Amino acid sequence: MAGQESLTLAGVLRGHNDMVTAIAAPIDNSPFVVSSSRDKSLLVWDITNPSAAVASDSEAAPPEYGVPYRRLTGHSHFVEDVVLSSDGQFALSGSWDGELRLWDLATGRTTRRFVGHGKDVLSVAFSVDNRQIVSAARDNTIKLWNTLGECKYTIGGDLGAGDGHTGWVSCVRFSPNPLAPTIVSGSWDRSVKVWNLTNCKLITKLEGHGGYVNAVAVSPDGSLCASGGKDGTTLLWDLGEGKMLYKLDAGAIIHSLCFSPNRYWLCAATEDSIKIWDLESKQVMQDLKPEIQASKTMLYCTSLSWSADGSTLFAGYTDGTIRVWKVSGFGGYAI
Template identity: 60%
Template sequence: MAEQLILKGTLEGHADGDAFCRMAGSPAWLPPWRSTTIPTFLFTSDPPYLATAAADVDFREKDGILRNGQRLGRPAHPNMLLSASRDKTLIIWNLTRDESQYGYPKRSLKGHSHIVSDCVISSDGAYALSASWDKTLRLWELATGTTTRRFVGHTNDVLSVSFSADNRQIVSGSRDRTIKLWNTLGDCKYTISEKGHSEWVSCVRFSPNPQNPVIVSSGWDKLVKVWELSTCKLQTDHIGHTGYINTVTISPDGSLCASGGKDGTTMLWDLNESKHLYSLNANDEIHALVFSPNRYWLCAATASSIIIFDLEKKSKVDELKPEFTAVGKKSREPECVSLAWSADGQTLFAGYTDNIIRAWGVMSRA
């Protein structure tokens, strides 16, 4: 590995909780086994999704968004980061990238009455979605920090939420074992229950590939399910995990899906051919997964460290574990529970259970 990740700074602001991160993808990314040369990458330079102090993080570096090679717009706020937390709030951050203070809270978004478990930013950087244990979703206007829509319909905690690539559809997953498809007006258009998960729905994601419009979900029933977006019917059951699944992530081109959870194994799935490709062993419970937007890396947040897998080599090439200050004999080291890449692929944001987001920068090895 000619490059390594170095801790560059931290962000602190939430009062309580775990931190979760995610970011917008890169449509020109190609699977390593389908290209013998390194392709030219197109980046979305809108903030990645990021949640601090607890729940989920969405970050966007906003100097314009590229979708399938076309610039769709210029976000209004450069260097914006969004975080969500167990303290029931979301925070909009302004990134300074200063090592002493990597960013500062710009605005707090309040409205949920329970833990905020997930958040995501629209591709134009104007809106955010949040999911909460109060059984609702909220759509936020980021310029004002106000709730524009409240989504009611789930009968248990909402664990995951995602925007479609065109921002017109929303999908959510819940402990009520259902997946719901919504429009942006707050209307539930379809509830997926037939052939659905038999346990909690832990994660839901839209594929960014317009040629294969699907939703991918994971559950505590040890299954990864792929749904046809047009019909909301089950396309594929991916079977192989031996423990509950916490997370799924989709590659920037929509060709691959990775899943991970209790069994400590990351499984790679081909979404175009509906088959299992191979597995990577993380040796510990996996909380979060994210593909790099411009390298053939898959990053796994585990109970003990962050592991960087090289998809060409199909092996671990780096492991990230910051130094923690021990507090008491029985204290547990904070765990990374969320990951998000910056759009240029140079910074990996990691949310931890000590309410801190840590920023890791890509550096060339000496």
């Protein structure tokens, strides 16, 4: 039963020297992840042999879960987001330097730059077929690009469509549902908007948050959307019906949301802990907290990503460390 499962800390990934802003795991479960950071770089991590790390008998601190084998540099400001192509060959990043970059992970080189946003890029995403790219920024716009780096459409802003957001667009995602090709965006104007991918027209405006929206996530089947931010509540939306289903109280500002790929769980990174909700019972099944809170500065999770098989939760923190949590039955490190 899912409700009887739990997560335990399996190890850490250390290599960034500033906040980890995003983590991307490949959909074929290959043994690597890519992370972005406010240290202006991305790291590619080799996690080929995490079992060796888990076997560590150290009681003082969790073991190293993997090693960084390539650092991707080129952005001139904080790197705010990173996603992977479905074949795992390319990473796409967005930065406060106003640009997106497409990286060839085999060489570590930038193969394409996407220039067009007037301010910091806050979120990027690949379509399921990798043929389209969407980005969101502090210029209040959403841009749709092809993989050649050509902007095909701009939603919002002075030159864009009239239904655009009136605040920073903090997060944007493609729905994985092939029968309903849509984009979902969250904004500092407190709204979540659903867009038709075919013509970039607004389908639904979802309202209900009492503060800015930091994060949106779409369920693996594309039927649900979760949103969260300043007001400390996660709202669950039916994307097909365009209506709110229910609220989940996180109790603190939400920085990241992600659905488990194979369990009916929703995870929220808050300034207090990582909350794992069982969506069947709508109860918090676990509160995950780091192994130490000795630092004078507040330590909290800012980014989340599940492995494709749902066994491993990667969590990036303000201290530059990625903490790796394992679902019971997959091996873990008791703290």
